Amino acid sequence: MFYGLNNFIKKFLPKRLFYRSLIIVATPIILLQIIITVVFFDSLWIKANKGMTHSLVSEIKTLYDIYTSPVLGQKQSIINLYNENFDFAISFEQDELLPVSSSERWYSPMDRSLRRELKDVFGNSYWFDTSSNINVVELRIKYKNGFLQIFFPKEKIAPSSVRIFALWITLPGLLLIMIAIVFLKNQTRPIVNLAKAAERFGKGDFVKEFRPSGAREIRLAAYEFDKMRKRITIHLNQRSEMLSGISHDLRTPLTRLKLQLALLTQQDLAKKMSEDIEEMERMLNEYLEFSRYQKNEQTAVVDINNLIKDVVEKYANEKIKFSINDPLEINLRSNAIRRCITNLIDNGLTYGKNIEIFTKKTSSDLVIFVDDDGPGIPENEYQNVMKPFYRIDKSRGQNKLGVGLGLSISNDIIRAHGGNIVLDKSPMNGLRIKISLPF
Numbered sequence: 527m528f529y530g531l532n533n534f535i536k537k538f539l540p541k542r543l544f545y546r547s548l549i550i551v552a553t554p555i556i557l558l559q560i561i562i563t564v565v566f567f568d569s570l571w572i573k574a575n576k577g578m579t580h581s582l583v584s585e586i587k588t589l590y591d592i593y594t595s596p597v598l599g600q601k602q603s604i605i606n607l608y609n610e611n612f613d614f615a616i617s618f619e620q621d622e623l624l625p626v627s628s629s630e631r632w633y634s635p636m637d638r639s640l641r642r643e644l645k646d647v648f649g650n651s652y653w654f655d656t657s658s659n660i661n662v663v664e665l666r667i668k669y670k671n672g673f674l675q676i677f678f679p680k681e682k683i684a685p686s687s688v689r690i691f692a693l694w695i696t697l698p699g700l701l702l703i704m705i706a707i708v709f710l711k712n713q714t715r716p717i718v719n720l721a722k723a724a725e726r727f728g729k730g731d732f733v734k735e736f737r738p739s740g741a742r743e744i745r746l747a748a749y750e751f752d753k754m755r756k757r758i759t760i761h762l763n764q765r766s767e768m769l770s771g772i773s774h775d776l777r778t779p780l781t782r783l784k785l786q787l788a789l790l791t792q793q794d795l796a797k798k799m800s801e802d803i804e805e806m807e808r809m810l811n812e813y814l815e816f817s818r819y820q821k822n823e824q825t826a827v828v829d830i831n832n833l834i835k836d837v838v839e840k841y842a843n844e845k846i847k848f849s850i851n852d853p854l855e856i857n858l859r860s861n862a863i864r865r866c867i868t869n870l871i872d873n874g875l876t877y878g879k880n881i882e883i884f885t886k887k888t889s890s891d892l893v894i895f896v897d898d899d900g901p902g903i904p905e906n907e908y909q910n911v912m913k914p915f916y917r918i919d920k921s922r923g924q925n926k927l928g929v930g931l932g933l934s935i936s937n938d939i940i941r942a943h944g945g946n947i948v949l950d951k952s953p954m955n956g957l958r959i960k961i962s963l964p965f
Contacts, residue, residue, distance in 0.1 A: 544714045551706040559699050566691060575639050579683045583643040585612060586676060590648075590667060593618075593674060615677035622672045629655040636684050656680065716740030720748050727755055728944070776810055828860045829853045830892060830963075831885060837867045838883065846871065849884035856892050856963060858943055866939040867896075869932040870959055874898035878956050891945070894961040897952035908949040912937045 540546055585608075592604050608614045631637045637656055640663075644652045651668035658664065663683070665676045716739045723736050733755060738748030783803055790796040831854055838848045867883075874881040878900030886893045903911060903918060910916050914934040937947050945963040952958035 543717060544710055547710050547714065548703075548707065551710065552703050555699055555702055559695055562695060572635060572639075575636060575683060579636075579639040579643050582678070582682050583640075583647055586665070586667075587647050589614070589616070589676075590669075590674065594669065613679050613682075617675045618669065618672060619666075619675050620672040624651075624653045624666055624668055624673055628653070629657060631657060640683060713740065716744045716748065720744070720751060723755075724751060725944075777807075780806060780810075825857050825859050827855050827857050828863075829855050830858075830863075830894070833860060833864060834867055834883060834885070834894070837864055837871070841871065843875075845879055846875075846881045847883070849882075851885055854885055854887055854892055856965060858963065862939045862942070866936040866961075867894075869936045870896045873932045874900065874957070877901060878954075880954065882954065891962045891964055894963070896959040896961070897954050898956040899952075899954040900956040902951060902955070902957045903949060911949070912947070 540549070589605070589608055605616050609616060630641060634656070637654075640654060640656070644654070644665075648667055653666045653673075655664045659680075661680050662677050663680050665678070666673045667676070668674075719736075719739070723733055727733050736748070736752050736755070738745045738752065740748075780803055784800065787796045787800050787803070831850055831852075834848060835850065838846050871881060871883075874896065875898075878898035880899045882895075882897045884895050886895070907918055911918060911933050914931055916934075933947075940947050940961055940963070943963055945961060948960040948962070950958045950960060
């Protein structure tokens, strides 16, 4: 039960560390302000409002008794004193009825307190309005064939400290949250920089300098990442240099063999041996290409349609069809992508006759489709053909022009850009290669 509740809550929580940290800091401040507001409103404001309203209604009751008493004289003089000393404006409207519709606001504590006090004293023979005027309350009390109209300041029933309290409780809270935002930005920035550096390194970009910063734990993680990055870089360079060195060293004996074959009198034997040597040279060229395809090339914004168009035009082959769409710009290493597309076209021409290429843009990816009409690849071999030096002899035939590095190199290039390659059956009954590159 708790596991399901936890997942339900996570759906509504922000995903970024900064906003989660902000919730952790801001939530106690907001809760504290709410508690203080409720306590103040209940224990101070409402009680003060009730006392002030009760006192006001008592004054009005006294005035009403004076006005309605047949014994007391000098009524107008007493009313004038009320108007002068208590900020009242009193008048009698004869032959007038009380309004039928009530202007009382049900959500206002001030209106509720005034209604309760007036009802206890005057029953239902009254009407008041607190919303038409900002600073004045209008009260009408039924008297004989008319009503007694009284205007008095709203501050007589509404404590003025409410605005000051709201101001002082809001501004410090906002100030504290703003300070928390500044500090949280400074604390999360090193984590964001570390994540960006790791993402760039994972995509194959060359990270020139990475300076660890932030708290001790973040610095420690950044230092360890930097050490790991350097070790991986050294390992990749050593692997590439070793493969390149071996391939380069093998060229010398192959060259000597070619010279010796040229001196042989048995031309049939020399021709067969020469073909084997040429195949070995092609294999060495692919080894060298595999070891050096991913140099520290800088990324740049490129129109992928123009790039593919340039690659296709170099083949000058009518059997390669490319559907040109609107410009699709993306940040990538153009030479590496060019090599990837070339490998896929060569692979399609080797096993098929016709190739169709088209691009599509989704909400988060740029997708390239390469279809051919060859024999295709069994579905259980989709993962294996991405491995270096792996070849399928059953369905695609023995490829004597390569050693099984074309798809592997293309897959490494796309993965270095943060994308992926998916194999499927094409509408041409051959192989479909789907390349997805993130924006």
